[in-house]
Amino acid sequence: MYGSLFVxxxxxxxxxxxxxxxxxxxxxxxxxxxxxxxxxxxxQRPKADDPYWVNPDGKAARQIVAYREDGDDKNAExxxxxxxxxxxxxxxxxxxxxxxxxxxxxxxxxxxxALLVLYNIPHRDCGQFSKGxxxxxxxxxxxxxxxxxxxGDRRATVVLEPDAxxxxxxxxxPDEYHEERYDLLKGAIERLKRQPATTVYLDAGNAGWSQPxxxxxxxxxxxxxxxxxxxxxxxNFQTTAASKEFGRKLSAKVGGKHFVIDTSRxxxxxxxxxxxxxxxxxxxxxxxxxxxxxxxxxxxxxxxLWIKRPGESDxxxxxxxxxxxxxxxYALELARNSK
Numbered sequence: 001m002y003g004s005l006f007v008x009x010x011x012x013x014x015x016x017x018x019x020x021x022x023x024x025x026x027x028x029x030x031x032x033x034x035x036x037x038x039x040x041x042x043x044q045r046p047k048a049d050d051p052y053w054v055n056p057d058g059k060a061a062r063q064i065v066a067y068r069e070d071g072d073d074k075n076a077e078x079x080x081x082x083x084x085x086x087x088x089x090x091x092x093x094x095x096x097x098x099x100x101x102x103x104x105x106x107x108x109x110x111x112x113x114a115l116l117v118l119y120n121i122p123h124r125d126c127g128q129f130s131k132g133x134x135x136x137x138x139x140x141x142x143x144x145x146x147x148x149x150x151x152g153d154r155r156a157t158v159v160l161e162p163d164a165x166x167x168x169x170x171x172x173x174p175d176e177y178h179e180e181r182y183d184l185l186k187g188a189i190e191r192l193k194r195q196p197a198t199t200v201y202l203d204a205g206n207a208g209w210s211q212p213x214x215x216x217x218x219x220x221x222x223x224x225x226x227x228x229x230x231x232x233x234x235x236n237f238q239t240t241a242a243s244k245e246f247g248r249k250l251s252a253k254v255g256g257k258h259f260v261i262d263t264s265r266x267x268x269x270x271x272x273x274x275x276x277x278x279x280x281x282x283x284x285x286x287x288x289x290x291x292x293x294x295x296x297x298x299x300x301x302x303x304x305l306w307i308k309r310p311g312e313s314d315x316x317x318x319x320x321x322x323x324x325x326x327x328x329x330y331a332l333e334l335a336r337n338s339k
Contacts, residue, residue, distance in 0.1 A: 041065060041076075042084045044110050050293050052086035052115045052157070052305070053107035059326045060087075060311055078335040079311075079328075086292050087264070087306040088159065090117040090324070093134065096143050100150025113155040117234075117307060118147060118188070121164045121181060126172040129281065129315025130323045137180050144188045148195055155197040159260070159307050160188060160227070162234040165218050166205035186223030193226060201260050201302075204230035207238040207246035208270055216253030228302075229258040235308040236262065237270040237286055244301060251300055263289035264306035267338055281317040282330060287337035310334050 041064040044054050055061065060083035067076035089103045100116065107114040120143055124133030134140035151158075167173040168181060185202065192200050202224055204215055224230060230250065233243045240263055247259040267287030271279045288310055294303045311331030313320035320327050 041068075041080065044112060045084070045086060045292075047112065049295060050086060050291075051113045051155075052292060053103075053110055053112035054084065054086045055089065055103075055106070058083060058087065059309070060331065063311070063326070063328060063331070075332060078332055081288060081335045081338060082310045082331060085306055086112075086115060087309045088115045088117045090119055090309070091147055093120050093132070093143065096120075097146035097150040100147045100156075101152070102150075104151050104154035104156050107156075108154045113157055114151075115157050115159075115305060115307075116147075116151075117159045117162065118144070119162055121161045121184060123173060123177050123181075125163065126167055129317070137184055140184050141187060141191075144191050148191050148198070151192075151195050151198055153196050156195070157199045157305075158192055158201070159231045159234065159305075160192070160200055160202050161185060162203045162231075162307075163205070164203060165215065165222050166203070166210055169205075169210060169214050169218055182218075182221045182223075186221075186226075189223040189227045199228045201229050201231040202227045203234055204232055204247075204250060204259070206233045206236040207242040208236065212246065212250040212253055215250060219250075219254055224254050224257060227257070229260065230254070231260050231262065231305075231307065233262040233266060235314065236280060237266050237268075237283065239266055239269045240290060240304065242269075244298060248300060256300075258300050258302045260303045260305050260307075261301060262307040263292070263304040264308045264310045265289060265334060278317055281314040282320040282327070284318070284333070285337065286334060287339070288334050 042054055042056055042061050060079050063079045064076045064083055067079065091099050103116065104114040120134050120140060122133045122136055122140055125131050134143055164181060164185060168178050189200050189202065192198050202219065202222060204219060219230065232247050240261060243261045247261065251257050251259060265286050266289040268285060271283030271286065290304045292304055292306050296304055311326060313323055313325050313327040315323040320330065
């Protein structure tokens, strides 16, 4: 459907995206040959509505180019619904300083802020679809330090460790790892906040998996007091209304902290059929949610953000590829179903 070259480039990882973005913004496509397929198919959103950077060489943008090269303008326009919005860049385990630097420099050049996700905590995802993470606590601290150095003094918003606190609460992460994880999260917040223009939101689960009363003490142990706030609904499908209600209740328990909501795929709400243990994994019939914006109309909600990158698989379930791989069929379904 989208050509072997595109598949190889996507699977090459996030470093390629960072490098490509810098090259595109530097003007490598302005050779005047008139070949529209070689031009970045998306630009930046109005800064007043959304200050975050749109990656002109993101996976969705490359999918547009591939569809256009195949003469498939209909699907190219559908994918543009994803590609034209700012989505978070998930920093990988291998080159954190270079990736953080590449994304933040590209964002600065476009006069926008970078939106980053850090997802490398040891014993990540309890050995499930997104298992992995740093080898141990020292490796994680070193990784965080490199990310912070890569960000430097440039503007960046960081969503810290999706599910890391929630999996301590729901029993998924074994007890022997709890104390270290709290220490690592607290240390990560403190390290990142040493950067002069970095905003940090600690992940706080979602309205479907947890209750505010079960989370406020763990969030405090994880250092929420020194964070700018918390994030809800990351990679999930709970409605914006439910997420707001959940976030407000949790905010009241943690000193009135502000929060952001992942609206990337919540347009049709959660999937309620099939096995409840996997109804979050590539569920059918879902839709893109509210476009990213910092104009939420709610003083506690700092932004509707696309933290989970729409079109990337949740895992090798329901016919999808491994977690994080581009899944064009799913991306098209999200776009078709969006209002």
